[in-house]
Amino acid sequence: MTKFLPLISQIGTRHGSRSFRTCALKCANQCDHAEPNTSGNEHIQTVMRSAFSRRKVLKVGAAGVAAAGIGTLAVNLPAAAEQPASAAGPDGTLPGFGPRGGLTHSVVPPNRKDDIVIPRGYEQAVIIGWGDPVLPGAPKFDVNKQTPEAQAKQFGYNNDYTMIVPLRDERKALLVCNHEYTDEYLMFPTGRYDDATTKKIAMAAHGMAVVGIERVGRSGEWRRDKQLPKYNRRITVDTEFEVTGPAAADARVGKKAFGTIGNCAGGITPWGTILSGEENFQGYFDVSGAVAAEHTTSFKRYGVPTTKTTQKGWSTVDARFDLAKTPTEAYRFGWIVEVDPYDPKSTPKKRSMLGRLKHEGATVTITADGRIAAYTGDDERGEYIYKFVSTGRYDEKNRKANFGLLDEGTLYVARFTGDGSADGLYDGTGQWIPLTSDKESFVPGMSVADVLINTRLAADKVSPTRMDRPEDIERNPVNGKVYAALTNNSNRGGIFGVDEANPLAKSFVRDTLDGPLVEKSGNRNGYVLELSEEGDDAAKTGFFWNLFLVCGDPAAQETYFGGFDKTKVSPISCPDNVAFDGSGNLWISTDGNVLGSNDGIFTVPVAGPNRGQVKQFLSVPFAAEACGPLISDDDRTAFVAVQHPGETDDATFEKPTSTWPHTHKYPRPAISCVWRKDGGRVGS
Template identity: 45%
Template sequence: MPMPSTTSRRTLLPLLAAHPGGRSSATCRYRCGDACSQPVPNTSDNTYFGDVVQTAIRRRAVLTGGGAALAGVAWAAAPQPAVAAEDLPDTDHRLRGFPSIPPTPADVDDLVVPRGFTWAPVISWGDPVEPGAPAFDVDHQSVEAQKGQAGYNADYLTLRLDGDRGWRSRRGVIVFNNEYTNPEMMFPDWDGSVTAEQAEIEMAAHGMTVVEVTRRNDRSPWTYRRRGTRNRRIHAWTTFALDGPAAGAAWMRTGADRSGRRVLGTLNNCAGGDTPWGTVLSGEENFNQYFDATDAPDPEGRLARYGITSAGRGWEQADPRFSLVEEPHEVNRFGWIVEVDPDDPGSTPVKHTALGRFKHEGATIRLAQDGRAVAYMGDDERFDYVYKFVSRRRYREGDKRHNLRLLSDGDLYVARFTGDGFQDGEYDGRGEWLPLIVDGESHVDGMAVAEVCTWTRLAADTVGPTKMDRPEDVQPDPHTGRVYVALTNNTARTPGQIDEANPRAANKFGHVIEWREQGDDAAALRFRWRIVLVAGDPSDPGTYFHGTDQREVTPISCPDNVAFDGEPGHLWISTDGAPGTLGTCDGLFRMPTRGRDRGLVEQFLSVPTGAECCGPVISWKDRSVLVSVQHPGEGGQSGYPYLGDSVPRPGVAHVYPRRG
C-alpha cells in the first residue's frame, strides 16, 4: 500500500554524534571501518597544482566581494526541532515538475516527498526473493533464510525495463547493492560483539539483490514479483570468475582456489552502472575492513596503502579466509568492479581486474567515438584519485557475447586536474589522463601489468595524479557527454593542500566537478574541467551554485551519487552526511547544468532520520523516482518502511504522482 508523505512522526531516540565528515558514528564504523579516524592511506608526495592558496583567496573575493578565505569556511547549522511536513513552508521554484521541499530536520522519521507525489516501499531487507525463502522474521534469522532474502543496506540501484516501450514499459528487473550490515540493528540480542552465526548471517546479507518488478500504470508503484524467474541473491558464497591481467597471478591463489581465478562473494558494494549491452556493474568499496590484519606482515606497505590495518569484523571466526595470517592472498581478490547479467540468473558474475583495484565507488560506461567502452571510476578515499578505463575491443550492437568481453582488456588511466590560475573567475582548468597501462604494456616503472591492476593505488602514486576529496560517483550526461564527479568531503585537507580542483580546507560539505573530454570523445586523453557546485548552506558565502543567486537555492551537503533523468541537463544528486553538517536529513536534489536555471538546486525528497539517500533512478517522463533508503535509524531509531513493527528495514522506495 502506498505510504503517504505526511503521516505522523514517530518517537525517536537521540542521534549519535557525527564524525567530522558528517556521517554518524555507526555509519563510519560499519561502512568503512572508521576510515576518517585512521591515518590517510595516501602518503605519496604528489604535487598540489597551482598557486593554490592565492587562487582560493582571489576566488573567494570575486564570489563574495571580500572576506575570509574559502579555505577557512567551517559552517554548520544547529539541529532544529521536528515539525510535520504540512507545517513546513513551500519554497519558490521555477522548474516544472515538482514543488521543492524545504530541508527536513535530522530527527524527523519520515520519507518526505513533494506535494502531488506519494511513495511506497518496493522491497526491503528480509523480503523473500528466491524460491523457498521464508518470510522475514527478525527473531528467527538464519544463514539459509538470508541467502534467499533481500540483502541489507540497499545502495546502488538500477531498473532495466523489459521490451521496447521505454518508460511506458510495465515490467522489468531491479538490481541493488547490499553494501554493508548493521549488527546492532539486525539482531535483537546483539551484545556488542558478533557471534560466528551472526557473522554468517551478515555475510549472507551482503552482495546484491536482483528481482523482477511490475507496475499497473504511471500512477501506481512498482512492486516486486515474489516468483520472478530472474530473482537472485548474490552473497558472500556466490562464485565469481576473475578475468583480466591479474587473474591467475600468484597473489590471487589461495588454499581453496589454486587457480587464482574463482572467488567466493563480493563485499561492500557501493555504487555501480549500467552497460549498453544489458549488464550491471557494481563497485567493491571498503573491502579492507572485513579482514583481520592482526600480526600480518606488510613489508612493502601494500596493506597500509589500502587501509587494511584493522582487526576486521569478526568474520574470521566463521571463515578463516578473512584472517590475513591464515590466508594472506584472499584480500587481493576484493576491491574490483563486478559485472552481473540480471537476465541470466544462472550466469557466473565476473570481477574485472583490468579496471584496477581500489575502493571503487562504482563504474559508469560511455562509448567512445570509435565504439570502445570507456568506464569512469572514483576511488572513495581522502586524497585518492579519479580513473578511466578504455577497452581494447569495440562495442557491437546486439552481440552480447562479444560485449561481455569488453571490460576484460584495455587501457587504464588516472586523472590530473590542473588549475588555470583563476584567469576567468571560475574554479576550472585543464586535465589529462595519465597512462598506467596502454596497449597491454605497463607505464609504471618497476611494476608489471598484473601488479598495476592489483596495486593500482601504488602505481598511480608514482605518476602524479591529483589528490581529490573522496571521489565517489562519476556519471556522464547521456545528452551532452559531459562528465560529473561527486567529491563528497575531506575534512583532513589543510589550507596548504588546497588546489583549484579541491579549493576548500577541512571540506566537510563537498563539491561537484564537471569536465568535457577533448573533441567530446570519451577516449580522449585531455579534458577541460570546472567546479559547478561547492556545497553547503547557501547563506555561507563560500558556497557556489554554478553562478545562480545563492538566495534561490536549497542547502545541500556531501554529494554522493549523481544521476540523470532523460531530460537534457537535469543532474540529480543524492547526499550522505547532511545530518552531521547541516542538521538535516539526507535527500535527493535536482540541479540543472545548463540554461538560465543552471545551478538552481532544489530538493525533491528527504529520507528518514539516520538514513542515507542512495542509487536514484529517475524517469521524468512519468515523474517516477526510485531511491535506496540505506541504514534508516542508524545512530538513533526509525520505523521505516513503517510496516507495523519497530524493525528498521533498509530497502528500495518508489516515489510517483499521487492520484487525483
C-alpha cells in the same frame, strides 16, 4: 549480540548526519587512520586557489554523446529472450524525451522527520526491504527466526546502488541492487542468536540482489513481483566469481574468487549487464598474527590491517578473512564486478582491467569510434579519479560479443591543472595519464599485473591529483559532460593543501536544523565537478574542468551554484551519487549532511537560465543515507534506496531511533519509488 562490536562509546554525530557507528561499520573508521596516500602528489585544493569573487561557465563544445544511445535506462539491448531493443532515436533520446521546461517541483525544506518527505502532488511507496523474499523457498521474514540460509534467499541489508533493467513486457522489469554492509545492533534482538550465527546471517546479508518488479496500473508506481520470476537472484560472500583480465594470471589473485563485499555504487553497460564497485573492503579482515612482509606496503596503501587486530570478526567463522593465514584474500576484493541480470545461472566476473581500489562504482559510455569508456572514483580522502577505455568496439547486434570488452584496453588516472589566473574561477585543464594497457605497463618498475593489483601505488608514481573523496562519476547523455561527486574532506587545508580544483581550507556547517552556521576547517560540504573532454569524446585524453557546485548553505560565502542566484537555491551538503533525467537535468543524492538536516535527493539544471538552481526533491528518514538516485527511462518514476535508517550510536533493536518504513517496530533499509499523482514526469 556479536562479541567483537561493543556499543560505540561516543554518542552523537561525527560527520554531519553520520554517526560514529556508521563510520565504524561502513568504512572501518577511515578518518581515524593515517591517510593511505602519502605520495605528496598535488591536491585538488592546491589547484583551486583562486578567489570566489566571480565565476564563469566554460565555453567548450556541448555536442554531447547522445548519439551513443545511452541514458539512465536507455540500454541498447538486442531483441532476444526477454531483452527488448532500444527505442532510442538517432539523437539518443527515447520517444517523448525531447527538450522540456525546467524543474518545477515544489521544494522539500530541510527537516529531521523519520519518513521520506516528497513534493506536493507526489506519492511514494516501498518496493522491497530487508528480509523480503527473493528466491523460491525463502521463508517469511521473522527477526526471531533468521538463519544464514534464509537470509541468502531474502533481500539483503543496507541497499545502495539501484538499477532497473527492462523486460519484454513493459509492465515488468528487473531491479538490481547492492547490499553494502550490515548493522548487527539493529538487525537482531539482543541475545537472540549466538555469535557465530549472527556473523553468518550478516555475511549472507551482503552482496547483491536481482528482483523482479512490476508497474502498478499505468502509474509511476512499481512494486515487487511476488511471483518471484526466474531472473531473481542473490549474490553473497560465498558466491563464486571469475576473475578476468591480466590480474587473473597472477598468484596473488588467481582466476577464482568467492563473494563480494562493501558494494557501493555501480553502473549499467550498453549490453545490459550491471557493474558494482567493491569499496570499503579493508574493514572485513582480521589479523591473528604477523602478516608476511611482502604484503605490508600494499596493505598500508589500501588501509588493510597489517598487525594483530579484530574488525568484523568474520575470521572466526571463515578463516579466509584472517590475513595472517590467507593474506592473498585481500587481493581478491577491491574490484569492479560485472553481473548479467538476465542469466541467474551465469558466473559473475571481477574485471581486473578497471584496477583495484575502493571503487565507488563504474559508469559506462561509448566513445566516438564505438569503444567503451568506464569512469570510476576511489572513495577516500586524497585519492584519484580513473578512466578505462576498451580496445574493442561495442557491437549492438551481438550482445555476447561485448562480454569481454572490459578485459582489454587502457587504464588512466586524472591530473587536474588550474588555469593559474586570479579570475575568481575554479576551472582549468586536465589530462588522463595512462597507467597500463592489458599488454604493456606504462609505470616504470611495475608489471601489468602489479599496476592492476596495486593501482593506488602505480598511480602515485605518475603524479595525478589527489581529490576530496571522488565518488559517483557519470556522463550526461544530453550535453556529453562528465559530472563527479566529491563528497568532502575534513583535512583539506591541513595535511592536504589547497589547489584550484580543491579550494576550501574552511567551510561553514550547522549542528542543528535551526542552529547558527559555524566555520570549521576543511572541505565539509563537498563539490560537484563538471568535466568536458575534447570533442565530447570519452576516448580523448585531454579535458577542461570546472567546479559546477561548491556545496553548502547558500548563506555561506564559499558556496557557488553554477552562477545561479544563491538566494533561490536549497542548501546541499555532501554529494554522493548522481543521475540524469531524460532532459539531462542532474539529480544528486547526499550522504552525511553537515547542515543539521536529513540527507536527500536534489535536482539541478546544468544548462539554460536556471543552470545551478539546486532544489531539494525529497528527504530520507532520520539518520539514513540517500542512495541511488535513479530516474526511470520514461521519467515517470524516481527511485531512492534508503540506507541505514536510525543508525545512531545509542540505537538498539529494542530502542530504535527510527522505525522507517514503519512496517515493524525496528528500521528496515528499503527501496522506494516516488511518482506524480497525475502521471507526469517527475521533477517537472
